[in-house]
Amino acid sequence: MRNVRMTLVAASVLVLGPAVGPAAAQNARALLQAADNAIGASKVNSIQYTGTGRISYLGQNFTTTDDWPRVDLKSWSQTFDYGGKSAKEEMVRVQGNNPARGGGAGFPITGEQRSTTLVSGNYAWTLNAQGQPQAQNDQAELRQFMIWVTPHGFIKAALADPNATMTDREFIGAGRTLRVVGFTTMGKYKATGEFNAQNMLERVVTWIPNPVMGDMQVEIRYTDWRDVGNGIKAPFHAHMHQGDHPLVRGMNYMDVQASDVKANIESASLTVPDAVRSAAAPRVTIQTTKLADGAWLIGGGSHNSVAVEFKDFAVIVEAPLDDARTDAVIAETKRLIPGKQIRYVVNTHHHWDHSGGLRAAAAEGATIVTNELNKDFYERVLLVPQPRSLGPDRLSQFPFATTGPGPGKLETYRERHAITDGDQSIVSYHVDGFNHAGDMAIVYLPKSKILISADMGPPAAGTPVANVSPSSVALYNNIKRLKLEVSQHVPIHGNPSSNADFERTVGPAAARARPAGPEGGN
Numbered sequence: 001m002r003n004v005r006m007t008l009v010a011a012s013v014l015v016l017g018p019a020v021g022p023a024a025a026q027n028a029r030a031l032l033q034a035a036d037n038a039i040g041a042s043k044v045n046s047i048q049y050t051g052t053g054r055i056s057y058l059g060q061n062f063t064t065t066d067d068w069p070r071v072d073l074k075s076w077s078q079t080f081d082y083g084g085k086s087a088k089e090e091m092v093r094v095q096g097n098n099p100a101r102g103g104g105a106g107f108p109i110t111g112e113q114r115s116t117t118l119v120s121g122n123y124a125w126t127l128n129a130q131g132q133p134q135a136q137n138d139q140a141e142l143r144q145f146m147i148w149v150t151p152h153g154f155i156k157a158a159l160a161d162p163n164a165t166m167t168d169r170e171f172i173g174a175g176r177t178l179r180v181v182g183f184t185t186m187g188k189y190k191a192t193g194e195f196n197a198q199n200m201l202e203r204v205v206t207w208i209p210n211p212v213m214g215d216m217q218v219e220i221r222y223t224d225w226r227d228v229g230n231g232i233k234a235p236f237h238a239h240m241h242q243g244d245h246p247l248v249r250g251m252n253y254m255d256v257q258a259s260d261v262k263a264n265i266e267s268a269s270l271t272v273p274d275a276v277r278s279a280a281a282p283r284v285t286i287q288t289t290k291l292a293d294g295a296w297l298i299g300g301g302s303h304n305s306v307a308v309e310f311k312d313f314a315v316i317v318e319a320p321l322d323d324a325r326t327d328a329v330i331a332e333t334k335r336l337i338p339g340k341q342i343r344y345v346v347n348t349h350h351h352w353d354h355s356g357g358l359r360a361a362a363a364e365g366a367t368i369v370t371n372e373l374n375k376d377f378y379e380r381v382l383l384v385p386q387p388r389s390l391g392p393d394r395l396s397q398f399p400f401a402t403t404g405p406g407p408g409k410l411e412t413y414r415e416r417h418a419i420t421d422g423d424q425s426i427v428s429y430h431v432d433g434f435n436h437a438g439d440m441a442i443v444y445l446p447k448s449k450i451l452i453s454a455d456m457g458p459p460a461a462g463t464p465v466a467n468v469s470p471s472s473v474a475l476y477n478n479i480k481r482l483k484l485e486v487s488q489h490v491p492i493h494g495n496p497s498s499n500a501d502f503e504r505t506v507g508p509a510a511a512r513a514r515p516a517g518p519e520g521g522n
């Protein structure tokens with residue numbers, strides 16, 4: 001027991017600074033009450049921000065150290081109903097002048113991309129193009145937490161935590177001392193807030209769970225405070241980082257400037273649609289198709305993997321999404337290829353939806369094959385052994401000792417990597433001239449002439465030339481450059497298709513496409 005207690009104390013010192021104990025709690029309370037008076041937080045039942053700005057696609061950067069790919073918010077509005085624990089966010093995204101480099105659903109944007117995301121207590125949903133609700137209840141907890149890091153929400157939630165603490169923090173260089181309050185809400189989420197001499201909340205630093213980043217740091221800076229009536233003040237400008245890590249200076253996620261802020265509006269409360277209330281929890285589904293002798297497509301979800309049998313071991317191509325998905329892929333591979341160790345997991349690229357299961361691969365003891373561009377990030381961020389308190393996974397719960405023997409190592413390459421036993425082979429090739437990801441690989445199985453690709457199409461057979469994407473043209477050009485003899489295309493998203501169809505559909509588009517410029521423009 002003593003040991004357990006010591007560990008807990010040490011952990012909270014790390015998070016909240018040295019000022020723990022009853023005095024710190026009293027100081028926190030006094031500061032929070034002064035902060036409440038300063039902005040009228042207790043008087044705010046609901047608040048609506050409307051404006052413009054920019055937002056980024058998290059985990060979809062060109063390389064691991066680039067900033068997130070960014071688009072403009074032609075319009076943005078966010079409504080919080082604190083009593084109802086509900087929030088609604090509406091956005092219209094446009095590409096603007098932002099470089100078309102990186103990934104993300106619908107990126108780069110042609111025209112306008114509209115989205116509405118909602119949360120009410122334990123229910124979360126979005127609206128489809130027809131305005132019908134689509135349940136996203138697995139995201140309710142996180143969306144609800146984000147209500148408590150808004151300025152008024154922060155003060156409400158911190159006042160509700162009897163164990164909230166405070167510490168003075170000297171910002172050397174800036175020449176100022178701020179007071180930092182830390183609190184816990186919803187049983188597990190911690191947040192800290194920096195208050196200035198006028199008791200105004202300048203910045204929130206918090207953590208949210210993420211399969212790649214672990215307890216992922218989120219920073220929100222609130223500025224341009226203005227009176228919005230009835231003794232209530234609100235920040236008209238917010239700047240948010242998500243996913244900052246030791247190898248970069250900062251990862252910009254969102255920057256919004258309000259043109260209008262209204263407190264205590266009539267229509268803030270949300271009604272949970274029946275379809276959302278009764279929606280079943282999403283579960284991991286596995287659907288296996290044999291592709292060739294010793295090669296299986298493991299589908300059933302948004303991302304496929306491929307299991308390949310070698311004489312003495314098994315290999316998985318792609319460990320997507322998260323622990324849950326990849327653990328299911330690992331279990332299916334063991335069923336398909338019994339009694340053989342999964343020696344390698346081949347990664348197509350670093351985007352989080354394609355690398356979120358690499359920790360499960362490491363926990364399994366597999367060697368991860370990836371482009372050398374990812375080496376530092378994978379070794380020093382993705383695979384690091386520090387605790388993941390908000391979203392524990394297999395590797396954090398059953399870590400390897402740092403003194404070894406370690407997990408399967410990383411094998412990196414610049415242009416080409418091969419795994420072979422003389423009969424079966426898997427060859428990863430770096431993809432040239434592709435704006436989506438600088439580390440992108442296509443993965444070729446010479447024996448069965450299968451080519452595995454991610455985020456490059458192929459388009460449906462018969463797609464008109466004008467609608468063939470630059471990504472599919474890049475795939476075509478790389479197949480020609482590498483002189484690969486392909487019979488079957490196996491995409492990470494969607495269904496396998498023949499190379500004959502690919503030639504017919506993409507060939508004319510590739511012939512038409514002009515050579516790419518320095519940005520590979522499209």
Ligand SMILES: [Zn+2]
Binds near residue numbers: 104
């Ligand atoms: Zn991608």
